[in-house]
Amino acid sequence: MEWDQSFSIGCDIVDSQHKELICLVDQLESSLENRLVPQQLGAALKFIVNYTRHHFSAEEAFMETIGFDELENHKKLHNNLIKEVTDILLSLKHGENLNSEDLVKFLVDWVLKHVQEEDQKIGIFARKKKHLAEQSECKLKAVNSRRQLILTRLEKLKGLFKQKLIEIEDFKEQKVKTLANMLKELGLNQLRAGFDDLDYFLSQDVICKNERKAIVVAFLQKSDLQKGLSEIIEIEDKLLYLRSFHEFEMITDNKFDSLKAEILDTVC
Ligand SMILES: [Fe+2]
Known part of the structure; x- marks a missing residue:
């Protein structure tokens, strides 16, 4: 999977992190062919989890900025993933023999589905909000220019009166x-x-x-x-x-x- 403009949620930082994240899970998926030992798998997962954690906080800050109405629900999805992957890391640390293919597949599917589906809701909301802001700015400009035009006309009349012409x-x-x-x-x-x-x-x-x-x-x-x-x-x-x-x-x-x-x- 490759990132394309349709995945944009309207925030450059979050968009570039999504690109990075998609790239990371792709790499992890291809590394499966090299039959990773649990330590290598653990290290790769750890790196992705740390990156994801950092990414989630940026994304959550953006959602707060735009007043995203599903913020709490979205945060829950993030927290659930962090918890699930942290549990997996702990199991690996304790020497549990987990199926690396299943683990990677779980993570890859989650990230892709999340970016493609859940994060798109943020994008739709942000675009709608931006559109509304632009509309009200446009309306405000029209109101101001209309009022200014009237004030100019009245000033002109006042000028005529001051000159004792009316x-x-x-x-x-x-x-x-x-x-x-x-x-x-x-x-x-x-x-x-x-x-x-x-x-x-x-x-x-x-x-x-x-x-x-x-x-x-x-x-x-x-x-x-x-x-x-x-x-x-x-x-x-x-x-x-x-x-x-x-x-x-x-x-x-x-x-x-x-x-x-x-x-x-x-x-x-
Ligand atoms: Fe997200």
């Missing part, structure tokens, strides 16, 4: 318009992200509570509730959208209740 009312009106447009550009299926942006701007004193309300109202006024509800995919987004209309008294309680019931009916 009045304070113009500035406030354009500010509301800019942020209501941001919600529109994001679309109804990203309403939660848009509201998060507004809360962020509120926390940074870019807008005040009244302005937040004015922005949402300006956005909702240009939106068709029934049409919007049919376009929204997620039930959470549908309810948030509907609740916004109700919160700002743009629909009656009865209308709110009946539309909410319609949305909830789709859950069952």
Whole structure:
């Protein structure tokens, strides 16, 4: 058996140790043809056990780093092997005549099966985790650049006001318009992200509570509730959208209740 990229678990140190381990068990397997005396077999096994012990601790440290969900179970597999091989070494030391072919076969099979099957679970988990981290980093970048773009637009408006080229009312009106447009550009299926942006701007004193309300109202006024509800995919987004209309008294309680019931009916 030879190591190939599909065995990678996403950690260079552990991968190179797996290569080494596969190489070692291969050598041990071929040395069987030379009819090893128990001392030679013991020495070879001892070397592999020491190497494996060292390798297992590196692999376990990596599993901890990535928060591998089957860490405890995997550690048990490692400990079991160490115990089994340590018992074999003790038997050899006490002069027990063990079948070297069986011993080597046991060890070779264990290492290969473990690297091919069990360690692959670590690789799959690590790749999934890396993918999720990349996705959330990408999302964070998009959020930051969107917010930065709004801040730049608002700075530009502020500059016009400072130069006395527009009045304070113009500035406030354009500010509301800019942020209501941001919600529109994001679309109804990203309403939660848009509201998060507004809360962020509120926390940074870019807008005040009244302005937040004015922005949402300006956005909702240009939106068709029934049409919007049919376009929204997620039930959470549908309810948030509907609740916004109700919160700002743009629909009656009865209308709110009946539309909410319609949305909830789709859950069952
Ligand atoms: Fe392992």
